[in-house]
Amino acid sequence: MTQPDLRVTIGGLVFKNPVLTASGTFGYGKEFAPYVNLHHLGGVVVKGISLAPRRGNPPPRIVETAGGMLNAIGLENVGLDRFITEKMPYLRGIGTRVIVNILGDSLEEYQTLGQRLSEIEGISALEVNISCPNVKKGGVAFGTDPTMAEAVTRAVCAHSTLPVIVKLSPNVTDITQIARAVEAGGAQAVSLINTLMGMAIDVKSRKPRLANIVGGLSGPAIKPVALRMVWQVAQAVKIPVIGIGGITTTEDALEFLLAGATAIEVGTANFINPRASQEIVEGLARYVTDNRLNGISEVIGGLILP
Amino acid sequence: MTQPDLRVTIGGLVFKNPVLTASGTFGYGKEFAPYVNLHHLGGVVVKGISLAPRRGNPPPRIVETAGGMLNAIGLENVGLDRFITEKMPYLRGIGTRVIVNILGDSLEEYQTLGQRLSEIEGISALEVNISCPNVKKGGVAFGTDPTMAEAVTRAVCAHSTLPVIVKLSPNVTDITQIARAVEAGGAQAVSLINTLMGMAIDVKSRKPRLANIVGGLSGPAIKPVALRMVWQVAQAVKIPVIGIGGITTTEDALEFLLAGATAIEVGTANFINPRASQEIVEGLARYVTDNRLNGISEVIGGLILP
Amino acid sequence: MKQYEKQAEIVRQEQLTPEIFRLTLKAPEIASTARPGQFVMVRTTPCYDPLLRRPLSIHQTIGDQQVQLMYKVVGKGTRLLAAMTSGQKLNLTGPLGHGFDLAGKQAICLVGGGMGIAPLYFLAREIMRTTSPPKCIVLLGARTATELGPLPRDFMDIGVTETHLATDDGSVGHHGFVAELLPQHLAPSHQWTVCTCGPHPMMKAVVGQCRQHGWQCQVSLETMMACGISACLGCAIPRADLSGPYLHVCKDGPVFKAEEVAWL
């Protein structure tokens, strides 16, 4: 029997399969090497990188919720220079596409990151985080205002030679409006959703469970909201959509593909089951075979409306 | 030992305790009589009422999700006249406050509902649903635009002699903006959150699991988002806030009170545990006693920030 | 219409087939008030996933103390149920809904398919107890013989003299659909009342036969349910004429007159 065809194309790049890992949930790839054959994945999106290193928020940074978790990591990362020198050499060898997730608190920072990373060998694309709800400055503002979102997209696209994926925030009234704005700004793809802003309180101490007070909700709990937004955005834009949000099983991944996503990212599920991403690749292969499809692309947007 | 004081005041009304039931999850009260001593509750918010009866959406109308559920009931209800003749006589006898949740397609419908219900004996307040995400027309538009939200509030307040609680939609970029608008419109209180818009797909049939395609997400899964919004709104407005969203236990209720809610509504939890609302009343009484508080009001807004 | 919410102790958990289990619970209030065709809502975990209770028909009551359920493992909730053992406690609400209506029925035929057989056993026992001389024919359908487990015997043991089987693979009884057995076994001479529960296509076929022969027919329907007590309005189904307000399976049913509901 021939290998089922799981290939998908985003921003002119062919991915061996539509299964990527979500930024901030898969470290810099290496952490999962004991559990996953990285080269079996469609790609790895690394932890968000800023120009300078960031300490992130004080602890406690995470709390479990019903079917999900809140995180307020605060975008802790090693910064651009150490990422290039310490992380890229390993990433060049993992045998799959590397997507670098970037964030900044000014247009200039986004520009510089786009520019600098374009010069680095072994990077397939950029994912621009305009939506992380954990950091008080930057992040939020960009992702919730169409004009700002378009501006950031333009800034990165203008200074980068890499395909640009813009990652959208779900904490908005109309996510299709933001999606159209970044499409107009030149994005080759959009990925969604980032975390929903949430909060938890420790009744005994009467204090917030997160030092940052609020954090980002992720995991199976948010899947229905993510799926709805992916479906809406897939109809609103012409560029490919990457679905993210609570994806834990092959069935979850198929729901997002049917809703119109060209690829998906596995996030919190990596914590529950470090092999989740690879198991989904295997599951999709089985699905294509069992249903005698020519390829996974036949599933994309295949939702049948009543 | 004397009874702990659980009384709270909203819109000039004293409630015997801060535990209400959420609209659409407690029928018209009678359905829970086998499980709960209705007069032990702070109040009962009945299923949303429109001027004319509504059939609601075709089935399937509900689907379970991780830690939550999606519903697309479509505001099925008996309509104002039958509500008054068939439901109110029973509700007058339950020995606690009755709050009527109303919804309409037009300012006029909201007005008429406010006016007509003001003439009915046995109703303590109105809860104006400007946020139900299930009905394609009406609902959504009002709740997601500050100007519209303020207009509806004014319309109801102008034509009603009852205290008006406006129920907010979480599907917005900045819920404090909507809250301030309805406060300006004359609302005596706000209640939040209504459901988050979500979706689920049956991979086997490739069809949406809800005939309405999208539905409202409720249950423990959304609690972190609801708590965050209640905390934000409590700081943004002077009128009392009623917290709703995933409240299932006494601890959950305390989280919302600490975040600044003056009262809470129990929703989806009624399905999992029909006695949930009464158990929370009992739990709050125990909490006040065990912590030697003068009353539950000492808990409201008691969150200690780092 | 009394209803109860109870922590019921598990008296016995029996595995009848690889997928089918029979659960015996101590629930006096429910046992003493339940009618054939009614159901309970079972909480399968103290945690929030799976969140909702699961509706299960009452398979039989034993004396006025015990309630017996029969269920098939189809997903995570029933899988959690199957893992529970005697001594543990299970939270039940019930008895819920309206059961079968036997008032003045003389000749009754029960047609069950798959797990739809569960509530019919309770009904058969009631018929044996109340109608004399009991005229009751039982027709049972399944994909294959093993799927029926001990059920055919169970019916004979309570005195049902006429039990006929049908399987899709012919491994036992009639090789074909159970609905096809109706005209073979129901003497035109009688005013039959047919009570049926099972997969939708099966019930649709049964209803068709009854229309043809002018037999009365009562059907027990399934929908997704969140509350089981007519609070969520999630269990709506269209009326026969497809107009007017929806019926609600948990309150107006789960047992309906065949002509009340739409057969799409």
Add this chain to the structure above:
Amino acid sequence: MKQYEKQAEIVRQEQLTPEIFRLTLKAPEIASTARPGQFVMVRTTPCYDPLLRRPLSIHQTIGDQQVQLMYKVVGKGTRLLAAMTSGQKLNLTGPLGHGFDLAGKQAICLVGGGMGIAPLYFLAREIMRTTSPPKCIVLLGARTATELGPLPRDFMDIGVTETHLATDDGSVGHHGFVAELLPQHLAPSHQWTVCTCGPHPMMKAVVGQCRQHGWQCQVSLETMMACGISACLGCAIPRADLSGPYLHVCKDGPVFKAEEVAWL
């Protein structure tokens, strides 16, 4: 640093006290590579609530086949664990983190409080095995005697000659905090290395004593953890000087040199 994700069969589940359980699992890969102080992440349910794995220290390895955990029921995850029985399978990842460093240590004192004693038993066995003549003093603290269960005996059984106890209520051993035992039992003549695990205030007191007497001190810390493999960055703790990048308990720890971390 090898790590594994395995379905481990439960060999034995023992209830030691009303709240404390000892779980023996068949996990050859982990058993043969684990070091004292390392931990595993345990998935407590196939469902999504509770969602995250739970970190549990390795209490001991038995041969190169079995891993033993000792846990206290404090919430829903550990409650689910306690309900599991031998024969069932449990998903484990591990061994994780860095353990205690015994290299060239001569005189070692282990100070454990509550469940913090769990990893110290593994460490004690390692000391008995590797250092000769083994110089190892064990100081155990708890709220009350029953909370210690069989642990004091366990240490004696493996040849620890000096085991001293302290309880808050004086029900056994010293009436007071375990840290107070250090100066009484640690001869100044030796270059002691103190390894401690337990409630934060207890460890803080132990660290204070060590500073005073110039003893080396290794502490095993706890934080909330989502991944256990340095992917989520959720387990951050501040460095001693409160500046610079945070340390991560799952990767840089859970065992740290006392002077590395801040004692707030």
